[in-house]
Amino acid sequence: MKLIPELDELDNKLKTNTVEDIIEDHPEMDKIIRKRKEISKELELWQKKIDLMNMQNN
Secondary structure, X not given: OOOOHHHHHHHHHHHHOOHHHHHHHOHHHHHHHHOHHHXXXXXXXXXXXXXXXXXXXX
16 A cells, blocks of 8 residues: 555656666655655554544544
């Protein structure tokens, strides 16, 4: 499950570009690129928690 379209877009860019190329063009993305797997895992965890809360409230 993908939670943020921007992360999908980043993954797609990484298929055709190197990390270094993207960081060279977008230096502000350095930490996000290097930690994208951790970010994705954290987002999935939060989404599961939200889904569980929603189920409990219904």
